[in-house]
Amino acid sequence: MSEVILQIDGKEVSATEGMTVLQAARSAGIFIPTLCYHEKLEPFAGCRLCIVEAEASGESRLIVSCVSAVEKDLVIKTRSERVDRIRKTLLELLLAHAPDSPKLQDLAVEYGADKNRFEKDASFCVHCGLCVRYCAEVVKKNAVGFVGRGTKKEICFVPEIASVECNDCKECFPLCPTSYLQAAFVLTEALAFPNTSSEPDSE
Amino acid sequence: MDIERIDQIIDSHRGEASSLIQILLEIQRENGWLPREALDRVRERLQVPVSRIQHIVTFYKAFSLVPRGRHQVHICVGTACHVRGATRILDKVEEITGIKAGETDLDLKFSVETVGCVGCCALGPVLEVDGKTHGKITPTETAAVLKSYE
Ligand code: SF4
Ligand code: FES
Ligand code: FES
Numbered sequence: 243m244s245e246v247i248l249q250i251d252g253k254e255v256s257a258t259e260g261m262t263v264l265q266a267a268r269s270a271g272i273f274i275p276t277l278c279y280h281e282k283l284e285p286f287a288g289c290r291l292c293i294v295e296a297e298a299s300g301e302s303r304l305i306v307s308c309v310s311a312v313e314k315d316l317v318i319k320t321r322s323e324r325v326d327r328i329r330k331t332l333l334e335l336l337l338a339h340a341p342d343s344p345k346l347q348d349l350a351v352e353y354g355a356d357k358n359r360f361e362k363d364a365s366f367c368v369h370c371g372l373c374v375r376y377c378a379e380v381v382k383k384n385a386v387g388f389v390g391r392g393t394k395k396e397i398c399f400v401p402e403i404a405s406v407e408c409n410d411c412k413e414c415f416p417l418c419p420t421s422y423l424q425a426a427f428v429l430t431e432a433l434a435f436p437n438t439s440s441e442p443d444s445e
Numbered sequence: 446m447d448i449e450r451i452d453q454i455i456d457s458h459r460g461e462a463s464s465l466i467q468i469l470l471e472i473q474r475e476n477g478w479l480p481r482e483a484l485d486r487v488r489e490r491l492q493v494p495v496s497r498i499q500h501i502v503t504f505y506k507a508f509s510l511v512p513r514g515r516h517q518v519h520i521c522v523g524t525a526c527h528v529r530g531a532t533r534i535l536d537k538v539e540e541i542t543g544i545k546a547g548e549t550d551l552d553l554k555f556s557v558e559t560v561g562c563v564g565c566c567a568l569g570p571v572l573e574v575d576g577k578t579h580g581k582i583t584p585t586e587t588a589a590v591l592k593s594y595e
Contacts, residue, residue, distance in 0.1 A: 384496045
């Protein structure tokens, strides 16, 4: 595989062909914020926090770094006024859904995002898809999926699968940026398969 | 809808998982809705996860997980129809059928749905029943149209 040299934040970075800009940046120790990215999963390009400015042949455009392949002589800026402004707005929109997410709050400090800018619609889930994709791609159980679309989209456990698989796994729990996943699981458990977890026996 | 018929539909697609949406559409078209048993059968035969089926059937409006009425009533609430009084048509339909948009009445006679622009704005407000378009409709005419259906 051939080597590709590009520039990220003024630093020469060598990457291999087929790598994404995000991977190249990470390999060089350059931080780009992400929400829906996970190294074990196929990129999802859902959150758009990872956008960066890319300059090639004199033109500057915004690219989504987790799904954009490296190119020779690309000049990447991981922060710029334009990028920061967009990230700030994205964070503000996400915070309207999950105002108390620690991950979002940390980024909000960095980008000066105001969590009260947009009217609150505390759905908690921000549709990053980490739980759904992790269960499908890594654990291969498909115990949790998306239902609905648009503003009504939400995650949903499949009780028949969750009742036998989840208690011994829960690997997706720490991935959720908002804890909504845990809440959804507890709710499903309470409704569909109570008393199967390791609660103290109370009979 | 019996299992044999569902198997026939699946077989006509050679049981390929990539035909999932087509198979679901055919069941929907023939049966009017997607019963749990049908979805279970499709899942078993195609070896696809429930979560994928769930995602698809809740994503597209063409699918219904509950029985639909014999007649599909669509009221256009697109911009043009809205300014031409679609709300009054919708009110009338809801009054006559006794149900709200998105619902089906208990006799399974009508299913009422609002839709975005149906593409003939000059005819607004537009009411569609079982695919037949009634343009420039008034609330009084709406009542007459609905009464003509059994
Ligand atoms: S529940 Fe959490 S991990 Fe799953 S999609 Fe929503 S925010 Fe992401
Ligand atoms: S990390 Fe790239 S879009 Fe979410
Ligand atoms: S808005 Fe009703 S047909 Fe266009």
